[in-house]
Amino acid sequence: MSTLSKRIISCIACVGLVAFCIWGSTYVVEHEGHQYDGAADGFAGEIKVSVFVEDGTITDITYQTEGETPSIGGSAIKALRTKILKTQNTQIDAISGATYSSRGFLSAVNTALAEAGIVADGSHKGNAASEDYEATADVVVVGGGGAGMTAAITVAENGKKVILLEKSDILGGNTSRASSGMNAAETHYEKEQGVEDSVDLFVEDTMKSGKEINDPELVRTLAENTSEAIDWLDKENAPLSGPLGTMGGLSAKRTHRPTDAEGNVTSVGNFLVSALGVRLDELGVEIITGATVNKIIMEDGKASGVSGIGEYGENITVHANAVIVATGGFGGNMDRIVALRPDLAGYISTNVATASGDAIDFLGEVGADFVDLEQIQLHPTVIPTDGALVGEALRGDGAILVNREGVRFTNETGTRDAVSAAEVAQTGGNVWLIANEEMYEGSAVIKKLDKSGYLVKGDTLEDLAAAMEFDSNATSALLKTVETWSGYVASGTDADFSRDIGTPLTDLSSGPYYAVNVGPGIHHCMGGVKINTDAQVISTDGTPIPGLYACGEVTGGIHGANRLGGNAVADIVVFGRIAGENASK
Known part of the structure; x- marks a missing residue:
């Protein structure tokens, strides 16, 4: 197993014979060096660390957490551990989206280092080498936001091996910032709460909001599959069971929302990212963070994998029978925004920085077509x-x-x-x-x-x-x-x-x-790569590119000129599942 693979699954060592537990699995590993301990509050409990030092160099960090979600706080802590070992510096930024977990971990590490009398300022060379990574899977998913997480879970539940690559240090993408809810029609929650709604009304609202430039087949596919998507979320322990709400442009209260432990209506994005992250962990899906994909590998006209660069310059290659692109939009890249819409110069963006539109480049290189790129909300x-x-x-x-x-x-x-x-x-x-x-x-x-x-x-x-x-x-x-x-x-x-x-x-x-x-x-990019109702990427000659699928905000055609609030979450779940099902075949 390569060093990178070991880093991904958090193979962590200790002085002497020290047992530690990460999310239910206990490891006992022998390690050299002096051990110093520290603790601090994280997002949902205490974070305990043991820092191992030899000749003034941090040789390893082990940790135990309480209540940290694997896909958010857990991923952030793993990423910070690797950064510290490579740079020998703890004066680094907290990871956006996991601020409390990051600060708690860094504080605990610094407490341990203070006991050792060491200031980790980067003056000592890191001890962890970067190695290239190459693997094979049935399906590779590029992008770990809501659409990519949904697709990966669907593939794994179909019994296929899936590898998920994410550019950021944690999963979630723009989904983690979604605040209101998921639109769905003819659901059991609508029936239970006495809301009259229909798929046809959902389609009508979406087309009207999109100024009728939406692809009507994609819109109908979205609307017809939302009720089943709500049922699927129930099964995945992510129920949107709160009081139904409404968003601008809706003709019915069809916005499904989650509640927290106290019964308060809460943000749908973090709720889904947390729940889906737990499910990915349960399914044992291999996740590589800090991975920037820059190429679709094509063999005999078919997508057969991806390649890219890791956070520390290592080459990453994944061979697969199918590729799902779920990298989100480009709302975090003002250069792309202004090039398409000069009138939007100077606006602030709600997007994560990794929503940079990399897929526009690497999908374009394999002949993919695009639609409505100038439609930015x-x-x-x-x-x-x-x-x-x-x-x-x-x-x-x-x-x-x-x-x-x-x-x-x-x-x-x-x-x-x-x-x-x-x-x-x-x-x-x-x-x-x-x-x-x-x-x-x-x-x-x-x-x-x-x-x-x-x-x-x-x-x-x-x-x-x-x-x-x-x-x-x-x-x-x-x-x-x-x-x-x-x-x-x-x-x-x-x-x-x-x-x-x-x-x-x-x-x-x-x-x-x-x-x-x-x-x-600046909030949402309605335009993106062209897909059909099977989530297949469409080439410039109008035919599907074999083995290549896309879902979520990276795609165009569903939302037209203006996306309805609540339709993005519907999009990522519905088309994430469609992409996952078809790629599994």
Whole structure:
């Protein structure tokens, strides 16, 4: 087994005969060097480490964790361990998406090093060599976001060997930032909650939002398979069983949402990434992080594997009978964005940095066709300072948007393109989203915004206006705006902007109140590689490329000119499963 393979499965050594346990498996390994121990709080419990030092060099690090999800905190810790051994430096950044786990691990390591009297600043050469990696599988999946995770699980459940390559240090991609939910029609949850919906209505809403440039066959495939996808998530211990919500442009409450242990509605992205990560671990799927794929291997006109570069320069090659590309969009690459849409220069992005569009290059090299690349979506409720996403479902639950003058200016549950355009027209180009205690108490999303320091608060609207630094005129306008809105909720009719009020969680008539400053940000790439309803990649001559599949945001044609909120998660689960099923064959 190569050094890289050993690193992937966390073969960790100890001084003398030291036992350690990683997610249920106990190892006893003999190791040389002086042992120093440390501990710190991680995401969901204590992280304990043993650091081994010989002649001033860190020779190994072992660890035990409590409550860390393998695909998130676990992957981050493994990646940090490797970085420290190679660089002999602990002054490194926490891994985005696993911040608490990263900081806890680094703190524990530094505590152990302090006992040893060592400062790991990179002055000693690392001891772990980088070796090339080559393997063979039935299927190789490129990209470890929601679509790739779904595809890999599907392949593994079909009894096939699958290897998953991910560019980042952890799994999740943009899926980890999805906040609201998954749209699905004719599900058992809709029936149980008394929601009337249909596949045809799902198709109609999606085509209308996409300005009718969507591929209607892909849209129907999406809609027809969402109910079964919800059932599949139930089976995978990832139930979206919370109260159904609505998103801008939906004609029914079809947004399925998860709840946390306390029963609060929580972000769908981290929920799914955690649950699917546990399932990947249960199935024993081999995962290589820090792997940048740059080539599809073609043999006799058929995709037969991929090659790329590891984080430390090692060559990575995986031979396979089929290739699934699930690398996401290119919303994290402003050069690509501006080249296609110069008008979007200067906008902040909600995307992870690894959403860089590498697949556009390596898929283009094998003759793949692309569609709608210029269709790039702005999300209307993004934190202007850092691109953090404020879930659209909050507006569906009753939150309103007001400008700096304290006035509503649009239908808050309109489509994302319409709400974003309305915001741009306001003073300063950003606005305030307002919620109250009734929403706060049932929402893990709002509580997370609060914990992260994004919210301003007030017991009364006057207090809230002061926290938002409104002048007297804006404060008076805000009082009138909320009073008017409460009346609209009571009557069921929005006389100003024709918002479909439905049955929100609150009419905002009582406090305490919460507000967050938001504006438009680059969010989703509707365009991408062309696929058919079997998730096969289509070449420029209109025929499928044998052995090559794609799913998720890397693909185009499903969402048209404007994606409906909640349809991205539906996309990754439905087409991730389709790609996995067909690649397994």
